[in-house]
Amino acid sequence: MSLLEGIKGIEDVKRLPREQLQALADEVRQRLIDVVSVTGGHIGAGLGVVELATAVAYVFDSPRDKIVWDVGHQAYPWKLLTGRNDRFPTLRQQGGISGFLRRDESPHDQFGAGHAATAMSAALGMAVARDLKHETHQVVAIVGDGAMTCGLSYEGLNNAGHSGRDLIVILNDNGMSIAPNVGAMSRYLANVATNPLYNRVREELKRLTQRVDAMVGHGVQDFARRAEESLKNLVLPGVLFQELGLRYFGPVEGHDVRALIDALEKVRQLKGPRLLHVLTQKGKGFPLEEPDREKFHARAPYDPATGALRASASGPPQWTRVFGEAITQLGGEHPELVAITAAMPSGTGTGIFQKKWPDRFFDVGIAEGHATTFAAGLATQGLRPVVAIYSTFLQRAYDNIIHDVAIQKLPVIFCLDRAGMVGDDGQTHMGLYDIAYLLAVPNMVVTAPRDGAELIGLLRTALAHGEGPFAIRYPRDKAPAEPPPAAEVTAVPFGTWEVLRRGKGGIAILPVGVMCAQAMEAARTLAAEGVDVSVVSCRFLKPVDRATLASLVRDHRALVTVEDGVVTNGFGAYLAEIVQELAPDVRVAAIGAPDRTFEHAPRPVQLAWAGLTAEGIAARVRALHAEAAALPS
Ligand SMILES: Cc1ncc(C[n+]2csc(CCOP(=O)(O)OP(=O)(O)O)c2C)c(N)n1
DSSP: OOTGGGOSSHHHHHHSOGGGHHHHHHHHHHHHHHHHHHHOBOOHHHHHTHHHHHHHHHHSOTTTSEEEESSSTTOHHHHHHTTOTTTGGGTTSTTSOOSSBOTTTOTTOOSOBSSTTOHHHHHHHHHHHHHHTTOOOOEEEEEETTGGGSHHHHHHHHHHHHHTOOEEEEEEEOSBSSSBOOSHHHHHHHHHHHOHHHHHHHHHHHHHHHHHHHHSOHHHHHHHHHHHHHHHHHHSTTHHHHHTTOEEEEEEETTOHHHHHHHHHHHHHSOSEEEEEEEOOTTTTOOOSSOOGGGGSSBOSBOTTTOOBSSOOOSSOBHHHHHHHHHHHHHHHOTTEEEEESSOHHHHSHHHHHHHOGGGEEEOOSOHHHHHHHHHHHHHTTOEEEEEOOHHHHGGGHHIIIIIIITTTOOOEEEESSOBOOGGGOGGGOBOSHHHHHHTSTTOEEEOOSSHHHHHHHHHHHHHHOSSOEEEEOOSSBOSSOOOOGGGOOOOOTTOOEEEEOOSSSEEEEEOTTHHHHHHHHHHHHHHTTOOOEEEEOOEEESOOHHHHHHHHHHOSEEEEEEEEESTTSHHHHHHHHHHHHOTTSEEEEEEEOSSOOOSOOHHHHHHHTTOSHHHHHHHHHHHHHHHHHSOO
């Protein structure tokens, strides 16, 4: 039996002799590569923390000690070591274990996470709670260097250092966010890790202090200690953290279990806020022949021996690529267009723009709020920033959107990828809220294209608009077809809907964006049953097309909105308010995501859960049709 097969819970890790822990880590690494080759998932970050997770499991007493992993995508080894090895092949599958941390999945998952940089604050909260309850356990936050580009991490650090609470921060430094990490902090950490002078000076200082200790009495000893502290602050690593109030230890080699255990045991015995700097390699051991470190981050199923993807990407392109190529082409026509990503050049398609227009591309780190206000600043100077951020991560920037952009009517274009149901990433990554949160923003234009050509057309409309913010949302999916080159696509007339089908049955379906396909299919099914509906693409959610709406309410008694977002305060609710004024007798029924969380599953399955399928739409229309037929005439 392999060592890993014997790990039914964390206590089995602790029972192993220390000399077997590296072998256990090796097995964990192989298991990750094998299972994720079938399920797909975030493989790179987990491979980088195999030894760290093993050492943490061994040294600390989880779940009594609270181990708080940041982001959660790197917690696969933690899952294997905390009793989830048997269920691991169900990773990210419908009904299976999550690809992130979940408090309801294991007592060892102290804090649910999928968004970056929550660990520091959450861990400090746990440390304070421990102290108020007079408990004595350890609290450990494990944070990546990428998360150190988030403002939230510094808010937590600032508060933790000042508090003096007993808290351990492990900085997992692999030099990578999803892409190579950016910014001043990243450069600082790289200097700390690689500058041999630091380590030499540290050794010299230690020897010097010991000699002073031996030669002179206690008073001078204190002076020598203080002198050492000041000198240290000048030349030693971690000065920044020391100044913030955290004692700094490291850097430690992160792929040597014994070294990690030694370091963790030492740090564990100390008190106060302290930080251990661990150097790791993202994707360590992944068998990719041509190393491209970004490809390790998240990967579709692959061959475990070579790392090569199992299925070649065929068929229509992903929305992400359509968007990336569109802004790259439009960049040629618009020298004032600049593109901004918050640490996701490949995930958002802005990496395509970066290759062609490197000087007009900005990766600002995992800093969605900053990205937004930075764009606002650019816009004040006449540039036209396109901010590409996933729907779920733009939630982080809500105040910046309202206060910094919208109130000042600055022409920032927000492109929201992964809008709607997101599939196997699950509840932490759902893009279901953007319609609701963007409709509420004054001066905001909200749009959703139904295909790639319309996305390009809307980008043109946005660039021509120039009077305030403009949002375009599209899903984590393939676009319906390869769009024509941008030069051949004209702008979508501002504020217009498109009548896709005119029916005589008194009911109109009003789909948003990609829901047009399902709506048209529903209309065809209904037509075969003798129910003749209209279908109108609501590519502008705000402002609504008043002229088309006025004509619709004249000869329809019910409007059925269909949106890949929450119904609560969604497009249907927004439209109902307007229709109430315009034609109180016309009924508005909204199909969208009900007010609850959604588990990981393939996107089509999730859409079906919310009735966002041709059949779901047809069923709703049938019910409305039957209701009307039952009314006395
Ligand atoms: C708020 C937020 N923005 C963007 C992301 C997308 N994202 C997932 S992991 C990651 C990089 C994290 O880097 P780091 O903290 O160093 O962890 P590593 O993957 O290197 O272990 C990013 C940008 C996210 N999870 N949360």
